[in-house]
Amino acid sequence: MTTADTPKNGGMTRDLIVYVCLLALAGIQFVIAYQDISTSQMFARMMIVACIEAGVALLFFMHLSDSRGLRWFVLIFTVTVIMFLQYGWTDAFRVSNGVPWAR
Amino acid sequence: MSQADLSIHGQVSRSTATEIMTAPAFSVPAKKLAMWLFIIADSATFAGCLVAYGFTRGATPNWPRPFHSITNVAVMTFILLSSSLTMMISVRAAEIGDKAKAFLWMMITAVAGILFATLHLREWMGLINEGATLFHNPWGTPAFSSLFFSITGLHLLHVTGGVVALIAVGISYKGGRYQADDLEVTGLYWHFVDLVWMFVVPLVYLMNLSH
Numbered sequence: 001m002t003t004a005d006t007p008k009n010g011g012m013t014r015d016l017i018v019y020v021c022l023l024a025l026a027g028i029q030f031v032i033a034y035q036d037i038s039t040s041q042m043f044a045r046m047m048i049v050a051c052i053e054a055g056v057a058l059l060f061f062m063h064l065s066d067s068r069g070l071r072w073f074v075l076i077f078t079v080t081v082i083m084f085l086q087y088g089w090t091d092a093f094r095v096s097n098g099v100p101w102a103r
Numbered sequence: 104m105s106q107a108d109l110s111i112h113g114q115v116s117r118s119t120a121t122e123i124m125t126a127p128a129f130s131v132p133a134k135k136l137a138m139w140l141f142i143i144a145d146s147a148t149f150a151g152c153l154v155a156y157g158f159t160r161g162a163t164p165n166w167p168r169p170f171h172s173i174t175n176v177a178v179m180t181f182i183l184l185s186s187s188l189t190m191m192i193s194v195r196a197a198e199i200g201d202k203a204k205a206f207l208w209m210m211i212t213a214v215a216g217i218l219f220a221t222l223h224l225r226e227w228m229g230l231i232n233e234g235a236t237l238f239h240n241p242w243g244t245p246a247f248s249s250l251f252f253s254i255t256g257l258h259l260l261h262v263t264g265g266v267v268a269l270i271a272v273g274i275s276y277k278g279g280r281y282q283a284d285d286l287e288v289t290g291l292y293w294h295f296v297d298l299v300w301m302f303v304v305p306l307v308y309l310m311n312l313s314h
Contacts, residue, residue, distance in 0.1 A: 012195060019188040026180050026301070030173060033309035043157075046305035053301045061187055061294045063287075069130035070139070077143050085147060 018060040025053045138288045142295045145261075149299050152257060153306055156250045160310075167242030168313040169230065176308045179222045180300065186215035187297045190290045197283035202276070205286060209273040212293065216266040223259050227252070251307060258303055261296050268292065 032045050059065040064074060131139070160166050170176075193208035230248070234241040240248040272289045275281040 012192070015188060015191045015195070019184065019191075022184050022187075023181070026184060026304075029305050029309060030177060033173065033305070033312050039310065042310060043306075046309065047302075050301050050305055054298050057187070057294055057298050057301070061191060061297075062291055067131065070135070073131060073136070074139060074143065077140070078146075081143055081147055085151075 014060065018056060021056055022053055025049055025056070132284060134284060134288045135291070138291045142291065145295070146299075149257070149302070152250075152254050153302060156254060156306060159246050159250060163244050163246065165243055166311070167240065167244060167247045168311045169233070169235075169240075169242050169247075170308055170312050173309070173312065175222060175226050175229075176304060179219055179226075180304055182215050182219045182222070183297050183300050186212045186219070187294050189215060190293045194283075194287050194290045197276070197286045200283070205283070206273050206277045209269055209276070209286065209289075213266050213269040213273070216262055216269065216293075220259060220262050220266070223255065223262070227255070247311075254303060254307055258296070258299055261299070265293050265296050 029046055029049050032042060032049070035042065035045075037045075058074075064071050189208050189212045193205045193212060196202075196204035196208060230240075230251075235248045235251075237249055237252050239245055268289055272281055272285055276283075276286055
């Protein structure tokens, strides 16, 4: 039996629950858009909901919850990419403020 | 005693050692691993664009708020989220070997993608008709339309590529050239496109609603 032949955990019921949760979370974002709050508050609230949505989609639709090895791979590789992206910060500050620590 | 009969620390047999050496990295099949590598790299691209957008928006006073209605974007979100479910149904059907059902739901997913792209273009045309171009818009800061068209255009490009992939992989799967795991890998990409939209909607659309 290959990996493809093995049914994933949960089945269609779990997929439907995840789908409804994602719709509800998307709905919450639309509700937040009409709240009378400051831009920074709105940004923070929307990003929190978006991160939860993304987490649910990653874990269940993209099967990260089913594979421990994959979870480690994604975690290690993502952290590595994020760390290497920080290389650009010094250049970004140099553009706006001159060479950092020039004094 | 031959080399082949040697065990490592007296516990791991030759066959087990061979399995360890030949097993895929992180116990993930190569195709899936490659798709995840692409997804992580592509996430960095989108993250860069969205951070640049957020930085520019935060640094610009009187940022334009040209969107009067959320109906179109709400329908687009609903379609894209639903297409993730139809993709899951297709993958589940492929897992149990139901080729016809897997192909049918994959094509439904592709149709949802086409519908999403059509609504996306309709949204674009509305803004273009109001006078927005890549370098100019009637609401002030030119950076708004540059960033709006760039970010949503990049996402639309991904959706279009995804639709082409869904159709091509679906047909090849039906023809017996591709297997169920190929559908799963294509599904991963489609879910990623959906995932990116979850960040594009609040940042680019919902925070620019005119109240």
